[in-house]
Amino acid sequence: VRYHFVREILEEDDINLLKIHTSENPADMLTKVVSGVKFAHCKDLLQILQVN
Structure with a gap:
C-alpha cells in the first residue's frame, strides 16, 4: 500500500x-x-551561525 x-x-x-x-x-x-570537519561543513550547508 505504501509503495x-x-x-x-x-x-x-x-x-x-x-x-x-x-x-x-x-x-x-x-x-x-561525523568528524569535526564534516560537522562544520554540515553546519555551513544548514546556514547555522553562532550567536553571542
Whole structure:
C-alpha cells in the first residue's frame, strides 16, 4: 500500500525525489558519527551561525 502511495505521488509530480550525495547531505550530522570537519561543513550547508 505504501509503495503505491509513493508511486502515485511521484507520477502526479506532487513531490520530487533527488539523490543527495553523502558529502552534501547535512542530515548526516544528525544520523551518523561525523568528524569535526564534516560537522562544520554540515553546519555551513544548514546556514547555522553562532550567536553571542
